[in-house]
């Protein structure tokens with residue numbers, strides 16, 4: 449995993465339920481700078497949750513900056529079997545390439561979110577892998593109940609758009625939830641831009 453600016457980042461603890469997720473080594477390929485951002489504290493009052501999967505910390509930085517802006521709780525989707533650099537090397541017919549090409553692939557999740565009852569709005573963040581969401585997002589959405597929630601999908605990528613990635617994720621959920629249009633961010637997005645987007649996305653979700 450790249451750790452280009454890791455040295456300048458402060459330790460940041462994001463408390464998610466009973467679990468503490470350390471973000472001290474975010475960010476790698478992203479330019480979102482969360483240096484000095486206060487720790488995000490889990491709140492029983494929060495009605496918004498930011499769920500994210502990030503293999504190389506770009507989505508992670510975006511997710512944390514967004515959660516900070518809107519006072520959301522955070523949950524990181526951690527794979528049961530971590531992705532190695534070799535797995536992540538795409539167009540090598542490695543693990544990620546194989547999973548993305550396999551409709552039935554559902555990589556395991558190490559720990560599941562606790563009750564989602566308190567949340568009205570759930571942001572879901574992921575990197576684009578071969579034009580789509582990583583298969584672990586399908587594992588997640590098939591394993592949790594998001595009925596009645598408004599979902600705000602967002603993704604990062606080198607160059608591809610969000611395409612049909614969120615529409616395909618939405619097919620795994622029932623029709624009681626509302627999915628906003630997916631927002632794609634490139635790896636050069638700044639924390640200010642993320643925070644501005646998060647506030648307006650939440651307004652749209654609430655509206």
Ligand SMILES: Cc1cc2nc3c(=O)[nH]c(=O)nc-3n(C[C@H](O)[C@H](O)[C@H](O)COP(=O)(O)O)c2cc1C
Nearest residue numbers: 502503504505506507544575578579605606607608
């Ligand atoms: C297996 C794999 C497939 C990818 N496919 C695409 C793609 O189709 N289009 C694209 O623009 N970027 C692609 N990328 C690049 C990532 O979407 C991009 O670097 C993203 O910001 C990484 O987020 P992360 O650091 O949170 O994991 C791919 C990366 C991996 C590992």
